[in-house]
Amino acid sequence: TCSHKNRYASLHPLWQSPITIPGGSRQSPINIQWRDSVYDPHLKPLEIRYDPASCLHMWNNGYCFLVEFEDSTDKSFITGGPLENNYRLKQFHFHWGAINDWGSEHTVDCKVFPAELHLVHWNSCKYSSFEEAVMEDNGLAVIGVFLKIGAFHSGLQELVEVLPSIKHKDMLVEFDEFDPSCLLPSCPDYWTYAGSLTTPPLTESVTWIIKKKPVEVDEDQLEMFRMLLFTSLGEEEKKMVDNFRPLQPLMDRMVRSSFP
Numbered sequence: 001t002c003s004h005k006n007r008y009a010s011l012h013p014l015w016q017s018p019i020t021i022p023g024g025s026r027q028s029p030i031n032i033q034w035r036d037s038v039y040d041p042h043l044k045p046l047e048i049r050y051d052p053a054s055c056l057h058m059w060n061n062g063y064c065f066l067v068e069f070e071d072s073t074d075k076s077f078i079t080g081g082p083l084e085n086n087y088r089l090k091q092f093h094f095h096w097g098a099i100n101d102w103g104s105e106h107t108v109d110c111k112v113f114p115a116e117l118h119l120v121h122w123n124s125c126k127y128s129s130f131e132e133a134v135m136e137d138n139g140l141a142v143i144g145v146f147l148k149i150g151a152f153h154s155g156l157q158e159l160v161e162v163l164p165s166i167k168h169k170d171m172l173v174e175f176d177e178f179d180p181s182c183l184l185p186s187c188p189d190y191w192t193y194a195g196s197l198t199t200p201p202l203t204e205s206v207t208w209i210i211k212k213k214p215v216e217v218d219e220d221q222l223e224m225f226r227m228l229l230f231t232s233l234g235e236e237e238k239k240m241v242d243n244f245r246p247l248q249p250l251m252d253r254m255v256r257s258s259f260p
């Protein structure tokens with residue numbers, strides 16, 4: 001197991017006692033042990049089709065900030081990769097730390113990244129709504145992208161500039177014409193495994209697709225995430241940081257790689 005540095009010391013009440021759900025056999029996040037992952041030559045390339053016009057708004061839900069998409073039709077979706085069907089984009093959000101030494105949910109060979117992007121999609125072929133898909137096997141597909149400190153990211157800057165307007169829990173702002181594919185690395189390589197939501201309801205309905213290559217953002221951009229608050233206007237201010245779940249046991253799961 002990875003050394004549990006004091007990155008778990010100051011977690012959001014949600015994760016003070018890492019909630020383990022009774023009978024959970026495929027919980028997320030996990031440490032991806034590169035040498036234990038199995039190359040699967042049958043994995044297809046992931047196809048990503050996002051329409052910037054389907055972007056609706058950005059809001060602070062008291063745990064992270066998220067950008068939500070109009071999902072009444074297959075305007076923005078993914079298919080291919082490990083997926084049997086089309087999965088419609090519902091929202092994307094991030095997890096990050098109080099400092100750059102930690103923040104990601106998944107780790108690779110116990111390496112922690114300062115932040116992690118999650119693009120949440122639901123199986124619009126098998127289910128008629130996101131709410132239904134969240135509870136069902138193979139209902140969701142989440143793409144995970146690691147963030148590392150490096151060059152300024154012009155696409156991310158469009159999000160960063162809006163953060164001050166959603167500083168407090170439940171604040172929402174209109175946001176449109178944003179194409180989240182600008183947040184993905186150009187390298188197609190990924191790992192995939194069967195897992196769960198990393199926040200309540202922790203349902204075991206997620207096909208995880210974790211990109212091998214991180215994207216670079218600069219430290220001022222990541223520092224802007226930390227100006228957000230978990231708390232509502234008028235409450236005692238609590239900075240929105242360390243909103244990641246502790247690592248969960250792999251149990252008898254296999255992690256497949258799309259690359260040899």
Ligand SMILES: COCCCN1C=C(N)c2cc(S(N)(=O)=O)sc2S1(=O)=O
Pocket residue numbers: 091118120130131134142196197198199200201
């Ligand atoms: C009916 O909706 C129930 C709420 C479920 N959702 C809320 C989250 N916090 C959430 C976290 C997710 S994560 N961190 O596992 O990607 S995906 C996801 S979500 O599927 O969008």
Ligand SMILES: [Zn+2]
Pocket residue numbers: 093094095118198
């Ligand atoms: Zn997430």
